[in-house]
Amino acid sequence: MQQKFVIQGMTCGNCKTAVEKVLNSYPGVKDIEVDLKSGSTKLKTSKAISLSSIEDKLGSKYSVQGTKSQKKSKTKELSPLFLILLYIVFGATFLQFPALSISGYMMDFMGLFFIVFSFFKFLGYKSFPKSFAMYDPLSKILPIYGWLYPFIETALGLLFLFRFRITLALWVSLIVLSITTFGVLSSLRSKNKIQCACLGTVLNLPMTEATLIENLIMITMAFGMLFGNAY
Numbered sequence: 303m304q305q306k307f308v309i310q311g312m313t314c315g316n317c318k319t320a321v322e323k324v325l326n327s328y329p330g331v332k333d334i335e336v337d338l339k340s341g342s343t344k345l346k347t348s349k350a351i352s353l354s355s356i357e358d359k360l361g362s363k364y365s366v367q368g369t370k371s372q373k374k375s376k377t378k379e380l381s382p383l384f385l386i387l388l389y390i391v392f393g394a395t396f397l398q399f400p401a402l403s404i405s406g407y408m409m410d411f412m413g414l415f416f417i418v419f420s421f422f423k424f425l426g427y428k429s430f431p432k433s434f435a436m437y438d439p440l441s442k443i444l445p446i447y448g449w450l451y452p453f454i455e456t457a458l459g460l461l462f463l464f465r466f467r468i469t470l471a472l473w474v475s476l477i478v479l480s481i482t483t484f485g486v487l488s489s490l491r492s493k494n495k496i497q498c499a500c501l502g503t504v505l506n507l508p509m510t511e512a513t514l515i516e517n518l519i520m521i522t523m524a525f526g527m528l529f530g531n532a533y
């Protein structure tokens with residue numbers, strides 16, 4: 303019999319090899335086809351294998367979905383991202399209370415955004431650069447950029463929160479986020495199913511329009527403060 307399902311969370315050739323090794327460990331498996339980019343997997347086996355069993359063996363980095371469940375709610379998939387953004391919104395509001403100013407709020411929002419997102423990247427620091435290079439154009443050309451990126455985000459967050467060298471921070475934010483957004487847009491256009499590295503590799507988030515929107519919000523804020531004299 304043949305089983306078809308999707309394995310999400312693979313970011314490199316080593317991931318694919320590890321997945322194939324786990325699948326080969328099941329008795330009765332005769333043939334395996336695993337596509338690294340899409341995660342599409344085909345098994346020829348003498349008896350059906352539980353998808354939950356495969357997911358348990360692979361570990362928390364990966365998720366396994368049957369082909370009929372691929373259309374599950376994007377809201378459910380991206381709930382960790384939405385929750386984190388909600389905390390950032392309330393955090394920036396708290397820092398501005400009681401005298402709320404637009405420019406101050408935007409700087410606090412951007413500061414918290416960079417700090418929080420860099421924190422999650424550091425949690426899976428060793429695997430982040432490879433995942434990031436899957437869609438970021440500069441990281442593909444210059445691998446060391448992927449290793450430096452969490453540090454750049456941390457530095458930008460501190461500059462915004464402490465109101466230090468704001469103009470420099472805005473320009474760097476605009477350039478860095480524009481490069482990443484170009485890569486995100488290209489990935490969405492090609493419809494490649496890859497992991498979003500915006501929250502590192504600890505949280506297995508798919509690349510969706512939400513990633514593009516979050517980047518565009520930050521770019522809009524940076525652009526508005528630079529050219530609208532909002533600070």
